[in-house]
Amino acid sequence: MDALNTVAAVVVTYNRKDKLGTVLDSLLAQTQLPDWIIVVNNASTDGTEQMLASYTDHDRVIVHTLPENAGGAGGFAAGMARGYELGADFVWIMDDDCYPNRDALEELRVGLAKAEESMGMSLPYACSVVKFIDGEICEMNNPGTTWDWGRLLARGQNAVLVTHCSFVSVMFSRCVLTRYGLPLKEYFIWFDDQEYTLRVTKHAPGVQILSSVVVHDMGVNRGVNFADVTAANLWKFRYGVRNETSFRLHHQGVGAFLKFLGRLFTGTMRGNVPWGLRIELFRKAVEGVRFNPKPTYPHSVL
Amino acid sequence: MNDDTANQRTTAVFELLDEAGASLDEGTSRPLNERERRLVVGAATFHALCKPGRTIRLTVLRGPAGTPLRLTDRNVHRIEWPDDCEVVGSMVLRSTARPPAGSEPGTGLIDIVVDVGGPPVYEHIYGKRPTLFGHGRRMARFLAPIPFDALRQYRTDLLERQLRATTLARKPAVGLAHGITGVPGDRPAAVLFGLHWLELGGAERWALDTVQIASAAGFTPIVITDRASAHPWITRPELADAVVVPLTQPLDPGADAEFLNGLLANFDIRGVHIHHNTWLYQRLPWLKAQRPELPVVDSLHILEWRTGGFVDIAVRLSNVIDVHHVISPALRDYLLGRQGLPAEKVKLATLANLTGPDIAAVDRSRADDDPFIVVFVGRFSQQKRPYLFLQLAKRVLRTAPGEVRFVMHGEGELRNEVRSLCVRYGLSEVVELRGPEIPVATTLAEADVLVISSDNEGLTLTSFEATAAGVPVVSTDVGSQCSLVATELLCPRHPYPFLQAATKSVVAMMTSADLRKKWLEEQLVKAAAFTRLTDARSWIRELYQGWMR
Numbered sequence: 001m002d003a004l005n006t007v008a009a010v011v012v013t014y015n016r017k018d019k020l021g022t023v024l025d026s027l028l029a030q031t032q033l034p035d036w037i038i039v040v041n042n043a044s045t046d047g048t049e050q051m052l053a054s055y056t057d058h059d060r061v062i063v064h065t066l067p068e069n070a071g072g073a074g075g076f077a078a079g080m081a082r083g084y085e086l087g088a089d090f091v092w093i094m095d096d097d098c099y100p101n102r103d104a105l106e107e108l109r110v111g112l113a114k115a116e117e118s119m120g121m122s123l124p125y126a127c128s129v130v131k132f133i134d135g136e137i138c139e140m141n142n143p144g145t146t147w148d149w150g151r152l153l154a155r156g157q158n159a160v161l162v163t164h165c166s167f168v169s170v171m172f173s174r175c176v177l178t179r180y181g182l183p184l185k186e187y188f189i190w191f192d193d194q195e196y197t198l199r200v201t202k203h204a205p206g207v208q209i210l211s212s213v214v215v216h217d218m219g220v221n222r223g224v225n226f227a228d229v230t231a232a233n234l235w236k237f238r239y240g241v242r243n244e245t246s247f248r249l250h251h252q253g254v255g256a257f258l259k260f261l262g263r264l265f266t267g268t269m270r271g272n273v274p275w276g277l278r279i280e281l282f283r284k285a286v287e288g289v290r291f292n293p294k295p296t297y298p299h300s301v302l
Numbered sequence: 303m304n305d306d307t308a309n310q311r312t313t314a315v316f317e318l319l320d321e322a323g324a325s326l327d328e329g330t331s332r333p334l335n336e337r338e339r340r341l342v343v344g345a346a347t348f349h350a351l352c353k354p355g356r357t358i359r360l361t362v363l364r365g366p367a368g369t370p371l372r373l374t375d376r377n378v379h380r381i382e383w384p385d386d387c388e389v390v391g392s393m394v395l396r397s398t399a400r401p402p403a404g405s406e407p408g409t410g411l412i413d414i415v416v417d418v419g420g421p422p423v424y425e426h427i428y429g430k431r432p433t434l435f436g437h438g439r440r441m442a443r444f445l446a447p448i449p450f451d452a453l454r455q456y457r458t459d460l461l462e463r464q465l466r467a468t469t470l471a472r473k474p475a476v477g478l479a480h481g482i483t484g485v486p487g488d489r490p491a492a493v494l495f496g497l498h499w500l501e502l503g504g505a506e507r508w509a510l511d512t513v514q515i516a517s518a519a520g521f522t523p524i525v526i527t528d529r530a531s532a533h534p535w536i537t538r539p540e541l542a543d544a545v546v547v548p549l550t551q552p553l554d555p556g557a558d559a560e561f562l563n564g565l566l567a568n569f570d571i572r573g574v575h576i577h578h579n580t581w582l583y584q585r586l587p588w589l590k591a592q593r594p595e596l597p598v599v600d601s602l603h604i605l606e607w608r609t610g611g612f613v614d615i616a617v618r619l620s621n622v623i624d625v626h627h628v629i630s631p632a633l634r635d636y637l638l639g640r641q642g643l644p645a646e647k648v649k650l651a652t653l654a655n656l657t658g659p660d661i662a663a664v665d666r667s668r669a670d671d672d673p674f675i676v677v678f679v680g681r682f683s684q685q686k687r688p689y690l691f692l693q694l695a696k697r698v699l700r701t702a703p704g705e706v707r708f709v710m711h712g713e714g715e716l717r718n719e720v721r722s723l724c725v726r727y728g729l730s731e732v733v734e735l736r737g738p739e740i741p742v743a744t745t746l747a748e749a750d751v752l753v754i755s756s757d758n759e760g761l762t763l764t765s766f767e768a769t770a771a772g773v774p775v776v777s778t779d780v781g782s783q784c785s786l787v788a789t790e791l792l793c794p795r796h797p798y799p800f801l802q803a804a805t806k807s808v809v810a811m812m813t814s815a816d817l818r819k820k821w822l823e824e825q826l827v828k829a830a831a832f833t834r835l836t837d838a839r840s841w842i843r844e845l846y847q848g849w850m851r
Contacts, residue, residue, distance in 0.1 A: 176639070178638070299784040300630070300635045300784070300785070301784050301831075302631055302785065
């Protein structure tokens with residue numbers, strides 16, 4: 001087999017044309033260029049399509065337009081499947097407000113290869129350090145670490161072992177998609193990244209490469225906290241609660257499920273979230289008990 | 303003995319001392335046809351290699367049609383035979399095979415009785431199950447083919463999930479640095495091939511190509527088959543220079559070691575190439591223990607969820623195989639991603655043999671009043687599910703916007719069932735059955751769409767042939783069919799969703815010529831991308847040339 005070296009970068013976008021251009025420019029300026037840049041247009045309505053037209057002359061850029069908004073989960077699943085079908089050995093995925101440093105991909109590649117050699121096994125993914133625009137750590141995109149997270153640091157590598165991470169600059173090997181399938185598109189948004197990265201670290205940990213840095217240009221630098229639920233952001237939390245309930249119960253067991261319910265209860269109580277919203281969230285938790293989608297697998301085309 | 307035979311015997315390991323009735327010489331008047339003659343030569347080669355120096359008296363029988371061959375198994379030592387077998391010859395040979403190092407040639411006479419079988423017949427698939435259960439199955443499938451198939455597919459789903467979740471255990475590698483049997487070096491350089499059988503099949507076509515490539519590279523191909531068959535392809539020209547040994551099993555205890563030792567002593571075997579041969583797979587650890595430096599490659603074609611198939615065996619023995627050659631991206635991904643084999647051990651090299659047809663070259667215009675022709679090309683077997691195609695015909699007829707005809711081109715164990723179902727469904731007027739006497743190219747030249755209804759495939763050669771002929775393919779989404787077929791024309795494997803999706807696609811093509819053209823264009827783009835992958839013939843040629851150095 002030829003050396004495993006092709007990379008498909010996948011960007012999922014929805015109505016964010018003002019930032020998407022910067023993302024694509026950052027990708028096209030990488031010290032190690034991705035072989036394909038797949039932009040999944042989640043049926044944007046803000047003129048994204050016209051903006052993307054200026055990039056279609058570039059032979060590496062592929063625009064994959066979905067007929068309807070499939071959410072981040074559906075978009076990533078579609079983009080990763082497309083990269084797999086094109087024959088990519090790695091898929092590197094990110095949001096449409098993620099600006100990778102020029103050497104972000106190169107560092108991921110080199111760091112992953114070194115980590116695999118040191119650990120003596122294939123590792124499912126490598127993720128970047130995600131910073132906010134002010135240079136601080138991005139609250140929402142911190143990976144969870146393994147108990148022996150510093151093993152590679154002790155060996156002189158600039159990397160730590162992780163159990164899960166967000167979909168903001170993470171690179172999966174092709175074998176992971178073959179073995180574990182795609183993210184659950186039914187999740188639509190929220191917790192799809194945790195579910196997937198936890199799923200694929202069953203047999204080996206992921207790795208965060210500390211020298212690979214991206215900037216996440218999100219509006220407010222705040223993590224997911226049930227104390228923050230408001231009527232305006234309820235729609236997102238509804239998906240989050242349903243998805244996490246499903247994951248904790250069906251993939252981790254009753255103990256994890258009850259612990260999650262406790263966290264939901266205390267979080268909303270601490271934030272003094274209105275009772276109507278709390279009830280709505282618990283209703284979604286009940287829905288999550290019955291919600292248990294199964295992964296689909298990409299096609300081996302090339 | 304004529305010149306051709308003399309040439310062929312340059313690698314022969316026996317000499318003929320006397321013969322009565324049957325003759326082993328080519329071109330002489332004799333009671334054995336060419337297929338039978340080559341089978342007898344194969345049997346003689348096997349016994350001569352097993353018993354160097356011994357004199358062998360070979361009694362040749364021919365049983366009635368369909369009788370299994372008896373060439374190398376333990377029954378060849380029985381000197382009685384059933385009433386319906388006729389004696390067609392007797393011959394005395396002397397093994398000229400060199401004995402393995404450290405042993406002396408044997409002496410004395412051995413009596414061997416071989417049976418070349420009768421004329422080959424298609425074995426009915428349920429002939430293997432002459433039980434009440436087998437009869438019940440056959441009836442169930444004939445009376446309710448679709449529910450029957452739906453149950454089969456649910457079973458496949460279950461097994462597929464199990465197999466996907468399993469990482470197969472592997473035999474340990476052989477840790478020796480070199481072999482211990484020193485043999486003189488004036489033997490012909492050879493490549494040892496393991497084949498399933500010598501019958502029509504995609505894997506067999508590729509196997510014979512490799513035999514020919516080895517021949518052209520200057521090797522003596524040694525071809526061993528391990529599956530019961532009449533071996534109709536034993537007369538193919540690709541095998542003209544090969545030493546062919548069709549094994550019939552079970553062998554005598556110890557005969558496998560005698561045979562392989564005989565091969566190692568008489569041929570300078572430079573490499574092993576396995577094409578679906580369980581017997582040779584299972585003896586690889588022993589072979590590697592004797593000759594650790596011997597390169598071993600296998601060719602894999604199809605994933606079989608129900609049994610694991612040859613892919614499963616190959617993974618278990620991966621530590622004694624140097625390179626797994628796979629013909630499709632799906633197999634490559636399975637071996638790397640699912641079974642965790644190292645990338646350097648898996649080589650994707652395709653059998654596409656396409657030269658990138660373009661839409662302008664293959665787009666055929668058709669008059670509006672021409673009937674739309676839907677074709678099925680393939681063996682009439684359970685795997686190909688011809689009964690699904692007939693159901694599809696029924697459904698398309700109901701909704702077709704114009705005149706439509708169906709052609710089923712093939713042969714196989716379900717042919718009677720196909721004929722009966724045709725009548726039962728009232729399709730006799732619109733379905734034409736064609737046998738192998740008509741070239742597939744003729745059928746494809748008339749076709750408007752090819753339908754592949756198989757429940758399992760690797761990557762069908764028929765799809766490539768259809769692409770070259772400019773025919774869009776509607777196919778079940780199995781194996782690597784997605785490498786060639788337009789995404790919207792891939793249908794689920796389960797029978798009911800398949801019928802729904804395939805009917806919709808065929809009717810859509812009849813309704814809209816533009817849609818048909820769009821799907822064909824996508825197929826051609828995929829074909830063009832596929833042809834850019836490594837070509838198997840070039841790769842294997844280079845590999846064998848490396849073995850010659």
